Amino acid sequence: MSKPRLTYFDGRGFAEVSRLALSAAKIEYDDIYLRTRDEFLQLITDGKLMFKQVPLLEIDGQNLIGSECILRYICNKGNLQGKPEDQTKIEMLSMGARDMLKAGFSGAKFQATPEKEEEMLQNAGKQSKERYLPVFEKVLGESKSGFLVGDSLTMADLMFFDSVSYVNDLSQIQPLLADFPNCKRFIEHFSSQPGIKEYLASPRRHPPPSDEYVQGVRKVLSPPSS
Template identity: 55%
Template sequence: MAADIVRLSYPASRGLGEPIRLALVASGIEYTDNYLRTREDMVKLVEGGKLMFKQVPLLEIDGLNLIGSEAILRYVCRKGGLDGKTDEEKVKIDMLAMGAKDMVFQNVIYSRFHEILISKEKAEEDIRTAIKECKNRYLPVFEKVLSESKSGFFVGDSLTMADIVLFDALSCVNEIPEFKEIRLMDEYPLCVAFIDHFSNQPRLKEYLTSERRHTVIDLEQAAYASRVMGWLPS
């Protein structure tokens, strides 16, 4: 592959790849999606020697083979100037990004995989825990940070990695049927307004309304990703 071609290898879903896609778009970095659609696609990638720990996402950029979703995201955000302007901003970005990822992955996303791999009962337990955690630990914090913002962004006066990760997490919570049913996000109007604010940013608006943007994960997507990763038989 030519050194100037940027390619992201990941299943055709949001997951760990979506914040990276958002960061690439926000940074104005053109890239190609290499969707892993079968277990054979994943095995071929592993055998190609580009995956340090035999895991995806993989971002091929600047002649490098980058793995680890957080490492990739930080690399792209540094290139795009989305990593904060001061040490205080940088550490605040990291803390908010950590909280957003914990909120959405620990129970919300994993519930879909647990229903496929474990049981429906386990998935229902995950969702109940996720709702409790969102209300008691995460969403009030995000709402408070936004109430103190003069720019509409989470950190500083411009878009950063914190906004990217939080948009991914908040839009997921806003779209998951179990959360929509109880109208959870109605209690956090600034978080809802932030989703709209982020969605209308230059570059990002075009991407988010295009066919490249995947829907929030459902059971079909979880089963497909599980087969690609080898957690389920093909």
Template identity: 30%
Template sequence: MEAVRWLLAAAGVEFEEIFLETKEQYEKLIKDGVLMFQQVPLVEIDGMKMVQTRAILSYIAGKYNLYGNDLKERALIDMYVEGITDMMQTILMFPFSPPEAKEKNLDSVKERATNRYFPVFEKAFKIRMSNVPTIKKFLQPGSPRKPPPDECYIETVQKILKI
């Protein structure tokens, strides 16, 4: 969901988040047919209940004219998005690693991020993006950015999603 938060911030859109707190909430969404693939995130926008991060991002980017001016710009945006997705998948799964594998997994996450992803994002991209006024505001304390997962969050996610 973090990529969606960032894109909404870039578009200057205020949003409200509702977090699942119980397994029953999650199961109700599945039972009601809201979670097409039985997974979150879920974004309600323009009367739609959207799942799948890539579809959500494409919709929001298109709606707020943030998806490039031509096919070449869209392809470049897609490459960055897919790179971020790959990196985030690696990072987001780390807290759910078994305790005995954490050190090895942490080394792997650091190596991939440092050598594969960070160099791409550091080449002017970070500076340019952090100076966009709506993103600059999003980066300030008190914004709707999600903090890194703590033990309580990890335990809740594991309980709800049966991880």
């Protein structure tokens, strides 16, 4: 059986939660970084991208697309799905974590001006502080295992780490974590998990997006202007 291949850009984006899941599940895989528009168009021509979007995970003879679908597949394969009776809680917390991320931590860099980038980042920080982090803080305060649900790592932890690590890594909004000590402890606890620890220390773990990263993504996704 060939090694799974995860195709995306050389940054976190929509692929990062799957990289975290593959690492936690100790599934070896190759990162394939898109560098040119032709590489992207070739995947479409080959019929590998159902909705003409990446990430793409080639695994077990299938072309999986959709970051949440990919994540669930890896969690099922890697025994990270949690107990059947915990599924609703796992889903709700996962969706909250995903919405927190969508507020704009990663999207801010793609704004037209530095002022708009800062505005989006500050808004995302404000929403996290008021709506999302208080919930995760409370849930983690009640957890005996240090994980969000039950006694083992699940999709909810993967999605929450993907979101909260942006807050931790972006100096402009990092101070807001001071009000959320359980979330800070969670970052440490999650970061020390087998598979995750090695991944986070490796060059495969990317920082939040830079200007160069944004240019690279635009080069691949934007049709050439005529």
